[in-house]
Amino acid sequence: MQVQKEEVRNKILEVAETEFMKNGFQGTSMRKISKLANVNLGNIYNYFSNKDDILRTVLQPFFKEVDKIVQVHSDIEDIRNFFSIEHQQEIIEKHVEFITKHRQQIYLLLYKSQGSSLELFRDYYTDKETEHFLILFQRLKQVFPNANTSVSDFFIHICASWEINIFGEIVSHDVSTDDIRKFIEEYVTFSINGWKALILE
Amino acid sequence: MQVQKEEVRNKILEVAETEFMKNGFQGTSMRKISKLANVNLGNIYNYFSNKDDILRTVLQPFFKEVDKIVQVHSDIEDIRNFFSIEHQQEIIEKHVEFITKHRQQIYLLLYKSQGSSLELFRDYYTDKETEHFLILFQRLKQVFPNANTSVSDFFIHICASWEINIFGEIVSHDVSTDDIRKFIEEYVTFSINGWKALILE
Amino acid sequence: MQVQKEEVRNKILEVAETEFMKNGFQGTSMRKISKLANVNLGNIYNYFSNKDDILRTVLQPFFKEVDKIVQVHSDIEDIRNFFSIEHQQEIIEKHVEFITKHRQQIYLLLYKSQGSSLELFRDYYTDKETEHFLILFQRLKQVFPNANTSVSDFFIHICASWEINIFGEIVSHDVSTDDIRKFIEEYVTFSINGWKALILE
Amino acid sequence: MQVQKEEVRNKILEVAETEFMKNGFQGTSMRKISKLANVNLGNIYNYFSNKDDILRTVLQPFFKEVDKIVQVHSDIEDIRNFFSIEHQQEIIEKHVEFITKHRQQIYLLLYKSQGSSLELFRDYYTDKETEHFLILFQRLKQVFPNANTSVSDFFIHICASWEINIFGEIVSHDVSTDDIRKFIEEYVTFSINGWKALILE
DNA sequence: TATGAATGAGTCTTCATTCAT
DNA sequence: CATGAATGAAGACTCATTCAT
Numbered sequence: 001m002q003v004q005k006e007e008v009r010n011k012i013l014e015v016a017e018t019e020f021m022k023n024g025f026q027g028t029s030m031r032k033i034s035k036l037a038n039v040n041l042g043n044i045y046n047y048f049s050n051k052d053d054i055l056r057t058v059l060q061p062f063f064k065e066v067d068k069i070v071q072v073h074s075d076i077e078d079i080r081n082f083f084s085i086e087h088q089q090e091i092i093e094k095h096v097e098f099i100t101k102h103r104q105q106i107y108l109l110l111y112k113s114q115g116s117s118l119e120l121f122r123d124y125y126t127d128k129e130t131e132h133f134l135i136l137f138q139r140l141k142q143v144f145p146n147a148n149t150s151v152s153d154f155f156i157h158i159c160a161s162w163e164i165n166i167f168g169e170i171v172s173h174d175v176s177t178d179d180i181r182k183f184i185e186e187y188v189t190f191s192i193n194g195w196k197a198l199i200l201e
Numbered sequence: 202m203q204v205q206k207e208e209v210r211n212k213i214l215e216v217a218e219t220e221f222m223k224n225g226f227q228g229t230s231m232r233k234i235s236k237l238a239n240v241n242l243g244n245i246y247n248y249f250s251n252k253d254d255i256l257r258t259v260l261q262p263f264f265k266e267v268d269k270i271v272q273v274h275s276d277i278e279d280i281r282n283f284f285s286i287e288h289q290q291e292i293i294e295k296h297v298e299f300i301t302k303h304r305q306q307i308y309l310l311l312y313k314s315q316g317s318s319l320e321l322f323r324d325y326y327t328d329k330e331t332e333h334f335l336i337l338f339q340r341l342k343q344v345f346p347n348a349n350t351s352v353s354d355f356f357i358h359i360c361a362s363w364e365i366n367i368f369g370e371i372v373s374h375d376v377s378t379d380d381i382r383k384f385i386e387e388y389v390t391f392s393i394n395g396w397k398a399l400i401l402e
Numbered sequence: 403m404q405v406q407k408e409e410v411r412n413k414i415l416e417v418a419e420t421e422f423m424k425n426g427f428q429g430t431s432m433r434k435i436s437k438l439a440n441v442n443l444g445n446i447y448n449y450f451s452n453k454d455d456i457l458r459t460v461l462q463p464f465f466k467e468v469d470k471i472v473q474v475h476s477d478i479e480d481i482r483n484f485f486s487i488e489h490q491q492e493i494i495e496k497h498v499e500f501i502t503k504h505r506q507q508i509y510l511l512l513y514k515s516q517g518s519s520l521e522l523f524r525d526y527y528t529d530k531e532t533e534h535f536l537i538l539f540q541r542l543k544q545v546f547p548n549a550n551t552s553v554s555d556f557f558i559h560i561c562a563s564w565e566i567n568i569f570g571e572i573v574s575h576d577v578s579t580d581d582i583r584k585f586i587e588e589y590v591t592f593s594i595n596g597w598k599a600l601i602l603e
Numbered sequence: 604m605q606v607q608k609e610e611v612r613n614k615i616l617e618v619a620e621t622e623f624m625k626n627g628f629q630g631t632s633m634r635k636i637s638k639l640a641n642v643n644l645g646n647i648y649n650y651f652s653n654k655d656d657i658l659r660t661v662l663q664p665f666f667k668e669v670d671k672i673v674q675v676h677s678d679i680e681d682i683r684n685f686f687s688i689e690h691q692q693e694i695i696e697k698h699v700e701f702i703t704k705h706r707q708q709i710y711l712l713l714y715k716s717q718g719s720s721l722e723l724f725r726d727y728y729t730d731k732e733t734e735h736f737l738i739l740f741q742r743l744k745q746v747f748p749n750a751n752t753s754v755s756d757f758f759i760h761i762c763a764s765w766e767i768n769i770f771g772e773i774v775s776h777d778v779s780t781d782d783i784r785k786f787i788e789e790y791v792t793f794s795i796n797g798w799k800a801l802i803l804e
Numbered sequence: 805t806a807t808g809a810a811t812g813a814g815t816c817t818t819c820a821t822t823c824a825t
Numbered sequence: 826c827a828t829g830a831a832t833g834a835a836g837a838c839t840c841a842t843t844c845a846t
Contacts, residue, residue: 005829005830008830008831024227024315024316026225026227026228026315026316027227027315027316029814029815029816030815030816030817031814031815031816039831040830040831040832040833041816041817041832041833042817042818042819042831042832042833042834043830043831043832045816045817045818046829046830046831047830050816050817051816051817111315112315114225114227114228114313114315115225115227115228151387152380152383152384152387154374154376154380154383154384155383155384155387155388155391157370157374158367158370158384158388161366161370162363162366162367165362165363165366166359166363169358169359169362172324173355173358175355179353179355180355182353182355182356183353183355183356183359186352186353186356186399187356187359189395189398189399190356190392190395190396190398190399191391191395192398193394193395193397193398193399194390194391194392194394194395195391196394197390197391197393197394198387198390198391206805209805209806230839230840230841231840231841231842232839232840232841240806241805241806241807241808242807242808242841242842243806243807243808243809243842243843243844244805244806244807244808246841246842246843247805247806251841251842252841252842407808407809410809426629426717426718428627428629428630428717428718429629429717429718431835431836431837432836432837432838433835433836433837441810442809442810442811442812443811443812443837443838444810444811444812444813444814444838444839444840445809445810445811447837447838447839448808448809448810449809452837452838453837453838514717516627516629516630516715516717517627517629517630553789554782554785554786554789556776556778556782556785556786557785557786557789557790557793559772559776560769560772560786560790563768563772564765564768564769567764567765567768568761568765571760571761571764574726575757575760577757581755581757582757584755584757584758585755585757585758585761588754588755588758588801589758589761591797591800591801592758592794592797592798592800592801593793593797594800595796595797595799595800596792596793596794596796596797597793598796599792599793599795599796600789600792600793608826611826632818632819632820633819633820633821634818634819634820642827643826643827643828643829644820644821644828644829645821645822645823645827645828645829645830646826646827646828646829648820648821648822649826649827653820653821654820654821
C-alpha cells in the first residue's frame with residue numbers, strides 16, 4: 001500500500017517534470033498530467049494541493065542544494081587565492097557537479113516556469129549572486145588597497161547574470177562532462193584575465 | 202478611411218505589445234487585447250490571422266533590423282583591427298543603439314514569448330551569433346597563423362549566448378545610457394583581455 | 403439580430419429565475435442554465451459576467467422599486483393619522499401591490515439566495531425597516547408626549563422583521579388578492595390595537 | 604473503546620454543527636469536516652451514511668423536544684385562561700427556555716439547511732403551528748359562542764409563521780435573557796390586545 | 805469593415821461517496 | 826474501526842477562433 005502510493009506520487013512528479021519541460025508550466029494542463037500518469041484527475045489533488053505545488057515539489061531536491069551553492073562564495077578565507085586557477089577550478093567544479101546533477105530542474109526553472117510562483121527565481125538568484133560578487137569586492141579592496149574596484153554595479157550584475165546564463169546554456173545543450181571541463185578552463189582563463197585587466201591596472 | 206484602419210491596426214499592436222510584455226504571450230488573451238484596444242474581438246481577425254500573427258507583427262520592425270546587426274561581424278575587413286578598442290567600441294555602440302531602439306521587443310522576445318512560434322528565437326539568435334564567432338575565428342587563423350584557435354565550440358557558444366544575455370539584462374533593467382557606456386568599456390576591456398589570454402598565449 | 407439577442411438574454415434570465423427558485427442559487431449550476439436555456443455555456447458569459455450577475459439581473463426590476471417602498475414610511479407628515487385605519491390600509495395596499503408584482507423575486511431573495519452576494523439582503527432590509535420604525539417613534543413622542551415609547555429596541559426589530567416575514571409568507575403561499583386584502587385588515591386591526599396597548603397606557 | 608468511538612462520533616457532530624452554521628449545509632464539505640474533526644474522511648462514513656445524515660443527527664436532540672413544544676398549545680384545559688397574562692407568560696417562558704437551549708439548532712434549521720432534506724422544516728413547523736392555532740380557535744368558539752372567529756386562515760398562518768420568525772430572530776441576535784423577557788411582555792401585551800380586537804368585537 | 809453572438813473544448817479545482825487494505 | 830487512495834462527475838469560468846449579419 002505504502003509502496004503503491006509512492007509509485008503514484010512519483011509517477012505524477014515524473015510526468016509533470018517531463019511535460020513542464022516540454023511545454024512549460026502554463027502549457028501543461030492537469031488533465032494531461034492526469035492522462036499521462038494514468039492517475040485520476042481528482043486523485044492528483046490527494047497528492048498535491050495544486051499545479052504550482054507539483055512544480056515546487058518537482059524542484060524541491062534542487063532547492064535543497066541551491067542554497068549550499070550560493071553560500072560557497074562566502075567562504076573566501078584567503079582572498080589572495082581567489083585568482084588562482086586552482087581555486088576557481090574548485091569552485092566551478094562544484095557548480096558543474098551541481099549543474100550536472102540538477103540539469104533538468106535548472107532548465108525547467110530558468111526557461112519553463114512562467115506563470116508559476118517560481119517564475120521570478122532567475123531574478124532572485126541573480127540578485128543573490130550579485131550580492132556575493134559585491135562582498136568579494138569588499139574583501140579584495142581590504143587586501144589589495146591599490147586595486148581599482150570602481151567597477152560599475154551593472155557590470156557586476158551582468159557577470160552574476162552571466163553565471164546563471166552559463167548554467168542555463170549548459171543544461172540546455174547536453175554538453176558532455178569533458179566538454180564542460182574544457183569549457184571551464186577556458187572560462188576561468190578568460191574571466192580571470194578579464195578581471196585582472198579591469199581591476200589591477 | 203485607410204488612415205482610420207491603420208489606426209485600428211496600430212492600436213491593436215500597441216496594446217498587444219504592452220500586454221505581452223506585462224503578462225507574457227500565453228498570459229494575454231485576445232479578449233483582453235480587444236477590450237484594451239477598444240477594438241471588437243472578431244474584428245481583430247480582420248487585421249491579423251491569429252494571436253501568434255499579432256506577436257510576429259509586433260516584432261516585425263525588430264526583425265527587419267536584427268539581421269543587419271547580426272551581419273555586422275562579418276564585415277571585418279581588417280581582422281588586425283579586431284582587437285582595437287576603437288573597433289570594439291564601434292561595434293558595441295551599434296549594438297547599444299539597436300538595443301535602446303528595440304528595448305521592448307528584445308525583452309518581449311527573450312522573456313515573454315513562451316508558447317508562441319517565436320519562443321525559440323533565443324536559440325536561433327544564439328546559433329547565428331555563434332556562427333559569426335566561428336567565422337571570425339577562421340579569419341583570425343588566416344591572419345595570425347600562430348594563434349591558438351582551439352577554443353572549444355561550446356565556449357564560443359557561451360560567449361554568443363552571453364551577448365544575448367547582456368542584451369536581455371540591459372533591456373530588463375532600464376540602465377541609463379551613461380551606465381551602458383561605462384558598462385561597455387568594462388565589458389570590452391574584460392573580454393578583450395579574456396580573449397587575448399585564451400588565444401594569444 | 404437585436405431581437406434575437408434579447409431573446410437569448412431573456413431566455414437565460416427566465417431559466418435562471420426558475421432554477422434559482424427551485425433549487426436555490428447554490429443549487430443551480432451554470433451548466434444547467436445553459437442546457438435548459440439552450441444557450442452555449444460559454445456564450446452565457448457574453449451576456450453576464452458571472453453567476454452572481456445573473457441573479458442580480460434577475461432581481462434588478464425588484465431592486466429598482468424596493469427603495470421607493472422603503473421610503474414610504476418616512477413620508478409621515480401627520481403622525482396623528484398614523485393609527486387611522488385608512489392610512490394603514492393605504493400603506494399596506496402599496497406594499498401588497500409591490501409584493502404581488504414582485505412575488506417571485508421576493509421569494510428568491512428571502513429564501514433562495516444563499517451563497518450569492520445578496521444573501522444578506524434580508525438583514526439589510528430588516529435594518530432599514532427598523533430604522534423607519536425608530537423614526538416613527540421619535541415623531542410619536544413629539545406629538546404625544548405622554549406616550550410610553552420605552553418599547554424595547556428588540557421588539558421593534560421583531561416587528562420590522564415580522565413585516566418582511568409577512569412578505570415572505572405571502573409570496574410563499576400564492577394567496578389570492580382577496581385573501582390578502584382580508585388579511586391586511588386583520589393585520590392592521592391586530593397591530594394597531596397591539597401598539598395602542600403598548601404605547602398609550 | 605466504546606468511549607473512544609463516541610468521542611469520534613461527537614467530534615464529527617460538533618465540528619459539523621459549527622461549520623453548517625458558519626457556511627450552511629451546502630457550503631460545508633465533507634473534506635472540511637474531516638479535517639477539522641481530525642477524523643479520516645472515509646471513516647466518517649462508518650458513523651454516518653451521508654452528509655444529510657450528519658445534519659439530521661446534529662438536529663436530533665432538537666427534534667426530540669420540538670414536538671413537545673408544538674403540543675403545548677393543545678393542552679389548553681381551560682380556554683378561559685388563554686388570554687390571561689399568566690398563562691401566556693407561562694407558555695412563552697417555555698418557548699424561550701426551549702429557544703435558549705436549542706439556539707444553535709434552530710438557527711441552523713431556519714437559515715442554514717438549504718440543500719438538505721430538512722430545508723422544508725420551516726414550512727413543516729409553520730403548518731404544525733397553524734394547526735394548533737386552528738384547534739385553539741375551535742375551542743374558543745365552543746366557549747365563547749359570540750366570538751368572532753371568522754379570522755382568515757391566512758392570518759392565522761401568518762401568526763404561526765410569526766412565532767417561528769421570532770424564534771429565528773432571537774437565535775440570530777444573541778439577545779440577553781433579560782431582553783427576551785422584556786420582549787415577551789411586550790409581545791404578549793401586543794398580541795393579546797391584537798387578538799382581542801380581532802375576536803371580541 | 806465592423807459587430808458581438810456562437811462554438812466547443814479547454815482551464816484548475818472540488819465534490820460526495822466508495823473501496824481495498 | 827481506520828486509512829487514504831480512487832472515482833467520476835461536477836463546479837465556475839476562459840480560451841482562441843468562427844460566423845452570420
